[in-house]
Amino acid sequence: MDTRPETFVQSVSGTRGYRTLWRWHFYAGLFVMPFLVILAITGSIYCFAPQIEPLLYSHQLVVAPQSAPRLGEDTLLAGARKGLPVGAIPITARISAQANRSTEFIFRMPDGRKASVYLNPYDGTLLGQLDPEHRFMQIDRMIHRKLLLGKPGELLMELVACWTLVMIGTGIALWWPRATLMPDLRLRGRPLWKSLHATLGIWIAAGALAFVVTGLPWTGSWGKHFKALATSAGLGSPRGHVPFRSTPPGQSATNSATANRHASSPGRDSMSGMTMDDMPLPQVPWAVGAVHVPNSPGVGAPHASPLPLDQIVAQMRAIGLTGGYDIVLPTSPEGVYTVSYFPANPKLERTMYIDQYSGALLKDIRYRDYGAISKAVSYSTSLHMGRYFGLANQLVCTALSLALATLAITGCVMWWKRRPSGSLGAPTRERTAPPMRAWKIALVALGVVFPLMGATVAAVWFADRFLFGRVVPSAPA
Known part of the structure; x- marks a missing residue:
């Protein structure tokens, strides 16, 4: 196999740092390629859940x-x-x-x-x-979020998202402003694949970047820490979400404390101390995920009975909610009715807690109560999932997903065509490393913002420095 540098590379690599950027683009792309295809397929399917599920079931x-x-x-x-x-x-x-x-x-x-x-x-x-x-869509969603591998899979997909940012950033730096807005279909072989890859990358760069960034708040490690940080700064979950602490009807304070200890036992679904993310709900708005579920204050007669579900539904109808919401039923004496309304329009999101004995509305959290970050995440989530403006949103998300998958496939073909037999085929390094201060600052910043990624960046740098690749003289400036 011919492993000589391509004519195109010779013509555009005069700028110092080109090969360094190409090398990092290569590592990022090689890592994320298979996962981007999985994310694209599962994400596209999930966008059309409202149409697919009624057909399947x-x-x-x-x-x-x-x-x-x-x-x-x-x-x-x-x-x-x-x-x-x-x-x-x-x-x-x-x-x-x-x-x-x-x-x-x-x-x-x-x-x-x-x-x-x-x-x-x-x-x-x-x-x-x-x-x-x-259910099919739940399996699809879990593949999309964690590859059905639990917490390790969740962390892996978080890394994929972070390294996709590196891939997009280095791709833009490599090809802009050299790339044309249309592929050169007169080319053949690897140059044609390169032209297709570069053109498509430039066209979808902004959308792909937005796609990745809007998915990061839902990741298992960074997303949870980001939510906690936003909440502590008053920009995330609504303030004042400390759970109510009181004694249910007919129960002494001692017995109530005992009941609260049982709240964390396996199989309990709506007990004190739980957050909305712990509740048995298909999905909850990101803004309220860290909100603690209150206890029923126990208003009423000493031996009051829980209100029927019909009354809770009637209360929702009276305030304008006729459907499209979930009610978590109380499963303990101190539990509450939890109503979660998660529509396509974030401004209509609503989370309510109702005393199971008196029907008193203990808390009503609306979009207007969210912090600035939570409001932004709410809109970005609705757009990311293809929910905000109907079928058009679904089609845009699908097009972006499939374009990212196509970038992964064309990049893989390009790598395979230039890869020397028995070698990883990484682009050669420059002998004299250019300063590239902006690139280094950006990479360090990413590592600080995303610590898990920072650790892998350090590992890749070490491997690149001491294990992989050949050194060649830098191209002339």
Whole structure:
């Protein structure tokens, strides 16, 4: 295989530092290439979840609209319990206003797994069950976020996002302003692949950068620390989210303390001390993820009974929420009804906590209560997921995703065509390293902002310095 530098490289590498940038672009691209393809496919699929899921699970999710009134939620919940094993606990009710959609209740089974039970809201007919953790879209989402590998996979995908920033930054530096806005289709072989790669990269650079940055707040390590930092600065979660501490009806202070200790036991779903991120909800707004769930203050008679679910739904209807929200049901004497409304328009997001005994609204968190960072993340999340402006948003996200996958594939082809047999094929280093202060400052800044990435940058620098590559004289300035 011919391993000589290409004519194009010879013609454009006169600027000192070109090979250094190319070398870092190579390392970043080689690492992220396979993961970008996975992210592109899973992300594109997830964007169309509203259209795909009703097709996959039409028997469970879709019903024929009827003119008859819908049954009450408590009647439907009683029907959902039938056929379930003793000890199954209802934990979440999904309230839909769509006339052609079923009613869904999520139960915690005695063995710890979850089960979604679906009923026809008009006649209470049981439509079937699904495992919410193994629905197609949930699996797709978990591949997108953590490759189904748990915490290690989550950290790996965070690294992929960070190194994609390096790949985009070095790609822009390498090709701008040399790249044309249209590929040269007269070329053949590797030059043609390079022309396609460079042109596509320039066209999608800004969108790809925005795509990656808007996904970072949801990462498992950096995202959580970023949320905590934003909250402490008053720019993230709403202030004043310390949980209420009080005694439920008919319970002494000692017994209440004992109940609170049980709150952290496995299988409990809506207990004191939990945050919204811990709740049995498909998704919650980023801004309220760190908000603590309060206790029911225990207002009422000494032996008050929890309010029926129908009353909570009626309260939501009275304030304008007719559907499209989830209710986490209280599973302990001090628990609350937690209502989570996570629509496509961030300005309509709403999180409410309702005393299970009196129906008192303990807290009502709206978009206006968010800090500046949380407001920005809310909008960026809706855009990133293809939710904000409907089908057009879905198509834009899909186009960006597939373009990133195409960049990965064309980069892989280019590498394979120039890779010497039995070698990694990294671009050769310059003998005299140029200052490149701006590049070094940017890389250090990224490492400081993203510590996990900083550690891997140091590892790559060490390997590049002492293990890989040949040194060649720098091209003349």
